[in-house]
Amino acid sequence: MKMKDTIVLITGANSGIGKAAALRFAAEGYQVIMACRNMELGLASHREITEASNNPNVELMELDVASFDSIRTFCSNVKASYPRLDILIHNAAYINHGEKEYKLSPEHIELSFATNAFGPLYMTQLLADHLEQSQDPRILNACTTNIKNFFDPKRTIDFDNLRGEFRETRRYSAYKMYGDSKMALLILTFKMAEQLQSRGIKVNALQINRVKLSKATMNKLSPVWRVLAWAQNLTNPLPAGMADNYFHICTSDEFSGVTGQLINHKREIVQPSASEQGLAQLKNIFGSGSYPKYAIDSKNANRIWELGMELMRS
Numbered sequence: 067m068k069m070k071d072t073i074v075l076i077t078g079a080n081s082g083i084g085k086a087a088a089l090r091f092a093a094e095g096y097q098v099i100m101a102c103r104n105m106e107l108g109l110a111s112h113r114e115i116t117e118a119s120n121n122p123n124v125e126l127m128e129l130d131v132a133s134f135d136s137i138r139t140f141c142s143n144v145k146a147s148y149p150r151l152d153i154l155i156h157n158a159a160y161i162n163h164g165e166k167e168y169k170l171s172p173e174h175i176e177l178s179f180a181t182n183a184f185g186p187l188y189m190t191q192l193l194a195d196h197l198e199q200s201q202d203p204r205i206l207n208a209c210t211t212n213i214k215n216f217f218d219p220k221r222t223i224d225f226d227n228l229r230g231e232f233r234e235t236r237r238y239s240a241y242k243m244y245g246d247s248k249m250a251l252l253i254l255t256f257k258m259a260e261q262l263q264s265r266g267i268k269v270n271a272l273q274i275n276r277v278k279l280s281k282a283t284m285n286k287l288s289p290v291w292r293v294l295a296w297a298q299n300l301t302n303p304l305p306a307g308m309a310d311n312y313f314h315i316c317t318s319d320e321f322s323g324v325t326g327q328l329i330n331h332k333r334e335i336v337q338p339s340a341s342e343q344g345l346a347q348l349k350n351i352f353g354s355g356s357y358p359k360y361a362i363d364s365k366n367a368n369r370i371w372e373l374g375m376e377l378m379r380s
């Protein structure tokens with residue numbers, strides 16, 4: 067196999083889309099860093115990928131994206147082992163469908179926000195100088211169609227509860243927290259793209275619609291959710307298709323100059339909605355061409371950015 071010297075880092079590469087993407091890059095001869103929390107599952111996936119791709123340049127490294135300490139150790143290991151980073155894919159995510167209790171990260175950040183928004187932000191900050199060494203550095207954030215819930219004008223991120231401040235009085239909804247944290251990730255995508263533009267680093271997000279859940283993920287679900295997920299899995303496409311999107315967005319000439327964009331599963335640039343009323347709103351909800359204006363409201367952007375900066379300083 068012809069080895070490419072392009073180095074790609076994928077978080078949550080032991081299952082689902084992350085694993086399929088690791089295999090895709092490995093099969094194409096890239097140097098792949100699989101950043102995984104569960105080293106047992108990680109080792110099994112790593113073995114499968116190296117064998118299937120016949121690529122010896124795939125490395126498994128330990129990372130808990132929800133822990134700032136783990137991120138610091140991981141990033142310094144990456145910097146010590148690799149001369150630069152070309153592609154960074156923030157794929158790992160937390161959602162526990164049946165969860166009713168607030169769960170906090172070691173830094174006391176609500177776990178969906180720690181994993182899906184502030185962890186990726188912190189990693190990006192720590193790896194930015196390494197990405198800057200690349201000829202064509204690209205970051206891709208895994209977003210979701212769940213953010214369409216923000217077409218509802220009443221929907222907001224509960225900024226006052228991101229550290230579980232109201233855990234005694236406000237009901238925990240895993241689904242809302244997940245959607246809020248992915249909206250935060252989208253807002254941070256736009257902010258990061260702006261901040262990193264002068265350093266040549268491109269930052270985009272992919273709006274993932276639906277993909278078959280892996281067996282490992284199904285096993286984590288409560289029995290009721292497992293049945294629902296099983297039924298959805300009958301028609302959901304395999305992760306390999308979405309992994310192709312990761313690959314294309316991060317390597318193709320088509321996307322080499324694109325930054326600060328949300329891209330949908332058909333590889334089209336998604337636009338902020340022009341109107342969120344009447345027929346336009348129906349198109350927003352049922353189509354995949356627009357995202358809620360909430361994501362480009364500067365008040366929301368400044369709030370999430372400042373909170374991220376404050377958390378990283380503390």
Ligand SMILES: NC(=O)c1ccc[n+]([C@@H]2O[C@H](COP(=O)([O-])OP(=O)(O)OC[C@H]3O[C@@H](n4cnc5c(N)ncnc54)[C@H](OP(=O)(O)O)[C@@H]3O)[C@@H](O)[C@H]2O)c1
Nearest residue numbers: 078082083103104130131132158159208210274276277283
């Ligand atoms: N599948 C879909 O239909 C769909 C739809 C919309 C968006 N997405 C997004 O697509 C991405 C991949 O989803 P998927 O369906 O492939 O999910 P998945 O199979 O459940 O994989 C998620 C991965 O994230 C890892 N992870 C979770 N918390 C972590 C942490 N704190 N540190 C490190 N790794 C962590 C998991 O590792 P463990 O094994 O250690 O838990 C797992 O490897 C996610 O960002 C998800 O939000 C998926």
